Amino acid sequence: MSLPVIQDSSGTQEDPLDLMDEIDVLKKERDVSILAHFYVDGEIQDIADYTGDSLKLARDATQVKTSGILFAGVHFMGESTKIMNPEKRVLIPDLQAGCSLAESCPPDQLAAFQQQLRDQGRDFHTVAYINTSAAVKSLVDWIVTSGNAREIIERVPQDKEILFVPDQHLGRYLMEVTGRKMILWPGSCMVHEVFSIQDLIRMKKRHPESVVMAHPECPQNILEITDVIGGTEKMRRHVMATESPTTFLVATEGTMIHPLEKAAPQHNYIPVPGIMTSSGETCACNRCPHMSLNTLQKVRDCLKNDGPEIEWQDYFATAREVLDRSLLQ
Numbered sequence: 001m002s003l004p005v006i007q008d009s010s011g012t013q014e015d016p017l018d019l020m021d022e023i024d025v026l027k028k029e030r031d032v033s034i035l036a037h038f039y040v041d042g043e044i045q046d047i048a049d050y051t052g053d054s055l056k057l058a059r060d061a062t063q064v065k066t067s068g069i070l071f072a073g074v075h076f077m078g079e080s081t082k083i084m085n086p087e088k089r090v091l092i093p094d095l096q097a098g099c100s101l102a103e104s105c106p107p108d109q110l111a112a113f114q115q116q117l118r119d120q121g122r123d124f125h126t127v128a129y130i131n132t133s134a135a136v137k138s139l140v141d142w143i144v145t146s147g148n149a150r151e152i153i154e155r156v157p158q159d160k161e162i163l164f165v166p167d168q169h170l171g172r173y174l175m176e177v178t179g180r181k182m183i184l185w186p187g188s189c190m191v192h193e194v195f196s197i198q199d200l201i202r203m204k205k206r207h208p209e210s211v212v213m214a215h216p217e218c219p220q221n222i223l224e225i226t227d228v229i230g231g232t233e234k235m236r237r238h239v240m241a242t243e244s245p246t247t248f249l250v251a252t253e254g255t256m257i258h259p260l261e262k263a264a265p266q267h268n269y270i271p272v273p274g275i276m277t278s279s280g281e282t283c284a285c286n287r288c289p290h291m292s293l294n295t296l297q298k299v300r301d302c303l304k305n306d307g308p309e310i311e312w313q314d315y316f317a318t319a320r321e322v323l324d325r326s327l328l329q
């Protein structure tokens, strides 16, 4: 099978296989390991040394032996990698690859809200989803991923209230599974927010035997008719543990189909579409526009130019204590 030719912004066409070969040579020359999130293009995942969700990659990053790490994902993930590996060069292919969820919780607004709660005499711990900036991580008590959230929330003393930031949908789901009441920050992910409940019900009717898998960042109405709720690593483990060929309707970022097909090719995976646009087209909203800023060309250029790089900031030290306590202990 031949891959489509890639055209860069200057119009130059490049063969993806040549790019992959070039990346392979460069990463050895520059002593760099590549970590790729499950939401970046499959061809980047194929050339990566490590692939996974945020929790797995945060842990993998501490095992890397090379002096440099290239993180194909979004900015907050590059920051977390630098925080856990201060002595290493951490490169990311595009500094503009942000995250709508992380941006929905600016650190100054969070600090002001926490102060307001303290002024009211409230005794609370702040629990942040890993999809937050390093500046926010330095303001909180705990960091969770969709893979370890339940376990961490159980570590918050019963006499404390919980302020959960930034994802209201994940927070609501966690309130349900842990039985703990939480003050929810009103943030959400632009990708998981748009799954269409009507389309999902229609697809379920068309494939009555199918199993619905959804990320806990999806709104409650989607989670209510979901069979398997979990982050990307849990989804992967679930399909691997299912032996008989099954149809899975998958409500998360569309690129996730790639690692699922690789892990358990016996199944049929159907991505749940996003909400219809007003003109009636089903949009490609289940692709994260930030993740898709990562391309093979940018990975190659980043290795070649030894940048962009995540620079160490003073507040990373505080964020590191929180990450260590939450993810490594």
Ligand code: SF4
Binding pocket: 039, 074, 098, 099, 100, 101, 102, 131, 189, 190, 191, 192, 253, 288, 289, 290, 291
């Ligand atoms: S899919 Fe959503 S939460 Fe994940 S990086 Fe993209 S905007 Fe952020």
